[in-house]
Amino acid sequence: MSAESNSFPLCGGIVHTLVQSGTTNSQSSSLAPIIVNGKGADFKCEKTIKARIKKKIVTQKLILSLIDVAIKKKDKESVKKYWNTYYCLDKPVTDAKRLYGKYCKNRICTVCSGNRKAELINKYLPIINQWEEPHFVTLTIKSVSKNKLPLMMRNILVGLNRIIAKNKKRSQRGKGKKLMGIRSLECNFNPINKTYNPHFHLIVPDKETADILVDEWLVYSNKKGFWASKKAQDKQKIYDNEKCLVEVIKYGSKIITVPKENESHLEQIPAVIYANALHNILVSMNGLRLFERFGFNANFKPKTTHEIVLRNYEILKYNPSIGDWEDDNNNSTCNFKLPDNWNHLLEFNIDLELE
Template sequence: MNLAIWNPDSELKKSYDNTCHCNSVKHYNGEKMTSTYCKNRWCYTCNRIRSAININQYAEQINDFGQPFFVTLTRPTCSIEELQNQIDEMEKAWRALYNLSKDKRKEPFKNGIFLKGIRTMECTIRPGGQYHYHMHMIVEGWANAEWIVSEWLKRNPQSSVNAQDIRPANAGALSELFKYAIKMTVDLSKSDNFKRLDALFCILKGKRTIATFGGIKAVKEPKDEDFQVQGQFEEELYLRLGNEESIWSWENDAFDWVNKATGEMLIGEQLEPEILRMCQKKVRE
């Protein structure tokens, strides 16, 4: 694994080494075969499974959203030296606007603003040594979504109005919400970019990337047994987002839920062929 090769002195070196052996050790207890997963952020296999677990476990609560909107909140890109402070300031801004919405003495609450949803955090690695940390969320109600963006811009005047986004939430938004926390837009054939990845993973170590608010029940982080693929996911997954209803069937060959009416895959992220074969092999065992 290149992260281990190019970062021999990293504080995460042991974890990188564990990923090299992810799903390679099998355990048989006399009844069933299980495997050992690394569950690290940079692991394609574990991220894929984690996305499926989150979609599966949050689906029932998401179905209660009558008018769901997908909101993206951003600030300008920054250097790795500035990233920790960027994360802290963004979290502080979010807490301030959320706490304001809950204050019964303030105008937002009196005007009917009530924030309910699921929020995830993502970081995109950009060329030129830049990092783009941002938030995605599915929130109930157009007025609430608009208020969030308005308050966000007040607290982050350096942010561009055009860089924030509100759109009706659909199955694609659900996939976007629960996809990988790290997105690469640089050339992974260059060793320097693996050093950039290591610097980012060190900053994000121990940080949660999913948060709920407004009464949405948080799902616990997946345990070891949750990563045993067989039997973990519903054969059919019913989703209702506003007026859009869809039924998705789990396909072992795709390691994804597939909308049979459209052929669309719910998780939608392509797995490398070898990793997909590993997942499919695990399901068959």
């Protein structure tokens, strides 16, 4: 007797539906065995599952606002991408030990950005720990309007790459230092001036590299009309490698903005999410490599594919009305409740107009 086989994507790999194994009243025994790729999340760890649920809730509420913005701007491509993010990890499967799900891998998704953050920390922290005097560097320019943002994003990427390439050639001729490090491209929104500030965060091995980058960035950016001021750049020795690495590898936009510049009063000012501005940042970053290493090769271990056959499992479904996954009997997974400050932010403090 031949068995029919279907397949569908799950957890970044492929889930293969195997032969049907009989039918009973229970969901787990009536479903065909499947092959899942990946290690999954620890379903028995309450902290892990609640963290996933929190990210899922935040992402869904934020994405609905971004969808409204994209529809208003008639940006069909972004609407499609945002809906894909909305349904990220919507119907995970569990064998009661691990949780496996379909991930969107979009930049705005807090679930997927958390996964990527963990992956990059595992890759780069051991390397940074070997550097004798790592420094944290910020390279920035004068803020620009929304119309100039897409071009400026590309211009500053070209600029930094040219500085790195120029010093590489100098070092090959024995006349300079080869620059190395990791960098991320980010952008913040200023709701007072309605301007955008694209900038780089970098981690480099020593103070000399930090000094060269800042000096040459000032020369290049002012020559090209980016108008970078010396006092806006930053370089400082790192005392907590992991904390600094997390700052650098976070995804490239700050979605929560305090609408005042006086930092001494931050705790008294309500946070606001500027969805329209966030959409502009995300669109400007399309096609750009936000995170990258330069000047060194890393001997990373090749990614191994973990394939597991699940025979007894449940398909959960996310219920946005309660902010939790439920089984077929409407039993929730962990009864997580989003903190009141987050609820208030996502319900009342999302601005759809300012950009």
